[in-house]
Amino acid sequence: MPQPRRAGLAIAAGALLLALVAPPALAQADTPIADPLPDPTPARLALVLQEFAAMPRxxxxxxxxxxxxxxxxxxxxxxxxPDRSGRLFVPDLNGKLYFLDRAGNPSEYLDVGAAAGPDFWSHQGLGSGLGFVAFHPRFASNGTFYTVHTEGRAALTTKTPDLPAPPNGRLHSVITEWTADDPRAATFGGSRREVLRLGFQSTYHNIQEIAFNPNARPWDRDYGLLYVAVGDGAAGAGGTVPQDLSVPQGKILRIDPKGTDGPGGKYGVPRSNPFAGQSGRLGEIYAYGLRNPHRMSWDTGGAHRLYIGNIGEHRVDSVYEARPGDNFGWSHREGPFAYRKADNPTCGVFPLPDDDAAHGYTYPVAAFDHKPSAERPCADSGNALVGGFVQRSWRIPALYGAYVYAEGVGGRIFASRVHDMRRGGEPATTYHLPLIDAATGAATTLRELAGHPRVDLRFGTDRAGGLYLLSKANGKIWKVIDAVPVR
Incomplete structure (x- = not known):
């Protein structure tokens, strides 16, 4: 990359900065903190959005x-x-996997709901249905990809989870391996097999995402290993499930889908996992202590760090940098604060205890808080962090080196500088990015573009690092085509 442009990018990235962060509100040792974190800081950059696709209803x-x-x-x-065809893919929780051409025209590739049969569950639970899709990095030659979907009804009594599950569970999350006879075909034809089945006590916080490390190369030990972001099954508030290393709930798992030493010989347990071979601990666990690890992504530049976007209980949503063996603290910690369910009528968070270092928790590198109503402090605040991506595309220099994420319900877009997202330090500043509609050149919001106050925002990316925004409200997809100074 030419040196003059690199220097310009460094200056542009610094445009996100506006002011120093105010410290968190102080509180007495055993008093809930009323306002844990500063409000997001207005950014000097606005994202320019261009409509890219409209998905079928x-x-x-x-x-x-x-x-x-x-x-x-x-x-x-x-x-x-990952076959250099330029095809994009979009899963719909209601059951279908779509391919999009370069112009954004969608076509149905596979109906996972129909293949799963009458046990397919998509009508209850915010994340139920066809949750996620991960293509093997060698899909072009082996035709292999993976999906995760949810099942209920007869599956709860006729099928057994592969790892410990709560009794009288209400839902199963199922990872399936699909092998296409012709990877170049426009619709799927081939075979499938079940890889992993997990049971949960509720219809919430199940398996949220599956993914391969995009930075791993064939000679790396991480190559071809499947990461699995597993929620706590809504069992974590005041409980021990996310801290229990004998169960998979509330964890990041890492498995080898081509291995055979796991339950039933359906997958393998990588020997490089932090608890592999340890008695009483699941070898599949990579990191733990999470409530709802909704999204994860790797920085494709810099130090290639793995970031986890975790949705909190009542007050704090967090972004963590994840390393093997990390314990993120839930349900004893919520973000960078202590969490105590007992004797806590305001559902707040507390200052960390004096002996906190002895517990070895890993704290977030970025976070924002919720503002519940005074009348109903323990009610759902209607906020939820949606993890995104570190921008490493030189096509939008002003965003280079920024981790872009969001409050997904209302559709507010945030960013933090990766340079400031340091383990062991204070959470990086959260900047609120305004939006511009490329069609009109006018300032806008995702609520306006989606036509509904509940945006249900999700992110996407292509192999060039392009950033996309998706809304469940109207099924539209926008591409970020620029980031310009705010006037």
Whole structure:
């Protein structure tokens, strides 16, 4: 890369900075903190969004009673098929996997819901249905990809989870391996096999994402290993599930889908995992102590760090840098604070105890807090962090080196500088990025673009590092085509 341009990018990235961060509000040792973190700082940059695609309308079967599931299309991600064809893929929780051409035209590639049969569950639970898709890095030659979906009904009594599960569970999350006869085909034809089945006590916080490390090369020990972000099954508040190393809930797992030493010989347990071979601990666990690790992504530049976007309980949502063996503290910690459910009528967080260092928790590198109502402090605040990506595309120099994420319900876009996201330090400043509609040149919001106050925002990316925004509200996808100074 030419040196003059690199220097210009460094200056542009610094444009995100506006002011020093105010310290968290002080509190007495045993007093809940009323306002844990500063409000997001207005950024000097605005993202320019161009509409890229409109997805087909879909519905859950049977029709949901929860209004939050009554969306145009419950699209969850956009990625690029790793075969140099330029095809993009988008999964819909209601059951179908779509391919998009370079112009954004969608076509159905595979109906996972239909293949799963009558046990397929998509009408209850915000993340239920076809949750995520991960293509093997050698898909072009081996035709292999993986999906995760949820099952209920007869599956709860006729099928057994592979790892410890709560009794009388309400849902299974199932990872399936699909092998296409012709990887170049426009629709799937081939075989499938079940890789991993986990049980959960509720219809919330199940397996949220599956992914391969995009930085791993064939000679790396991480190559071809599948990371699995597993929620606590809504069992973590005041409980011990996320801290229990004998169960998979509330963890990041890492498995070898081509291995055979796991349960039933369906997958392998990498020997490089931090607890592999240890009695009473699941060898599949990579990191633990999470409530709802909704999204994860790797920085494709810099130190190639893995970032986890975790949705908190009542007050704090966090971004963690994850390393093998990390304990993120839930449900004893929420973000960089102590969490105590007992004797806590305001559902707040507390200052860390004096002996905190002895516990060995890993704290977030970025975070924002919720502002619950004074009348109902323990009610759902309607906020949820959606993890995104570190921008390493030179096409938008002003965003280079920024981790872009969001409050997904209302659709506010945030960013933090990776340079400031340091383990062991204070959370990096969270900047709020305004938006511009490329079609009109006018300032806008995702609520305006989605036509609904509940945006249900998700992120996507292509192999060139392009950033995409998806909304379940109207099924539209926008591409970030520029980042310009705010006037």
């Amino acid at each position: 879909s519905e859950s079967v049977p029709p949901p009673t929860d209004s939050r599931l009554k969306r145009w299309a419950r699209i969850t991600y956009l990625g690029e098929v």
